[in-house]
Amino acid sequence: xxxxxxxxxxxxxxxxxxxxxxxxxxxxxxxxxxxxxxxxxxxxxxxxxxxxxxxxxxxxxxxxxxxxxxxxxxxxxxxxxxxxxxxxxxxxxxxxxxxxxxxxxxxxxxxxxxxxxxxxxxxxxxxxxxxxxxxxxxxxxxxxxxxxxxxxxxxxxxxxxxxxxxx
Numbered sequence: 001x002x003x004x005x006x007x008x009x010x011x012x013x014x015x016x017x018x019x020x021x022x023x024x025x026x027x028x029x030x031x032x033x034x035x036x037x038x039x040x041x042x043x044x045x046x047x048x049x050x051x052x053x054x055x056x057x058x059x060x061x062x063x064x065x066x067x068x069x070x071x072x073x074x075x076x077x078x079x080x081x082x083x084x085x086x087x088x089x090x091x092x093x094x095x096x097x098x099x100x101x102x103x104x105x106x107x108x109x110x111x112x113x114x115x116x117x118x119x120x121x122x123x124x125x126x127x128x129x130x131x132x133x134x135x136x137x138x139x140x141x142x143x144x145x146x147x148x149x150x151x152x153x154x155x156x157x158x159x160x161x162x163x164x165x166x167x
Contacts, residue, residue: 019045020047021045021046021047021068021134022047022065022066023046023048023049023067023070023134024048024049024050024051024061024062024067025037025051025052025070025071026052026053026058026070026071026073026076027051027071027072027100028054028077029073033051036071036130037051039126039127039131040131040134049067053077054078055079055080055087056079058070058076059084059087059091062088062091062095066095068096069097069098069137069138070097070098071099071100072085072097072117073099073100073101074103074108075102075103081112082112085097085099085115085117089116096118096137096138097118098119098120098143099117099120101123102123105120105121105145105148106151109148113142118141119133119137119144120143120145120148121143
């Protein structure tokens, strides 16, 4: 009887560990990575498994750490974050990515999504929305601000209307 309790406890512990989602942060500013790590680690079920300050180190970390999600800044010292997104998508296709950038979403969000990101968020909105965005992406969804989501939907309606007229 004692043996089965031990086995059950181990199984329960393994389930708890499996429920924790591992996040890798790729940003060239150490203070930004530190703040993001604190914010995410304060949330149940989320853990920051690593941090990288460059695209090269980030890509190596994805391969070694196998995170569930990578949060990527677009401005990195050695390579554009969009290129890193493409590399991760090509080499580690199951890895989810969320872009967190200071760059205006109207200019970069669509490019990031096309490069393989599952969401785009401006850094100025991170304090209020980052955890919700992370959970949405980890849950299989896509994240975009309300403004960007409306814009994407409008573009889809325009494309649909154009297709209807031609056929």
